[in-house]
Amino acid sequence: MLSEFKKFAMRGNVVDLAIGVIIGAAFSGIVNSLVSDIFMPIIGWITGGLDFTNYFIALGKNVTATSYAEAQKQGAVIGYGRFITLAVNFLIIAWILFLVVRGINRLKAKEEAAPETPADVVLLAEIRDLLAAKKAV
Secondary structure, eight states: OHHHHHHHHTSHHHHHHHHHHHHHHHHHHHHHHIIIIIIHHHHHHHTTSOOGGGOOEESSTTOOOSSHHHHHHHSOEEOHHHHHHHHHHHHHHHHHHHHHHHHHHHHHHHHHSOOOOOHHHHHHHHHHHHHHHHHHO
């Protein structure tokens, strides 16, 4: 059973998947920083200083805080500002992955395209065919 597990774990797909997960986790931190530290402040500035992190709906009358973190301590709240930020994160990640897959597909298409036959090879093939036809007559 141990040797079977070792064989499974060392297969190329499993190792590739593990590397992808690790790189994805690192990439997630970069995208989170990009969204929270660059995009959201710009969006907030364009919209007149809106800070999406503190957008919430209080579900109880005892929630009087103005910041999302404090409001969570006081009672039940719906933090839709955080949802907006995460939605922007998702869109950025999806766009970048789309561009990566698109680039890979273009590279594969170029590799798979059959190279054109040089003109001298085409000419030699025609001469061969003519000579073969002459011998047959």
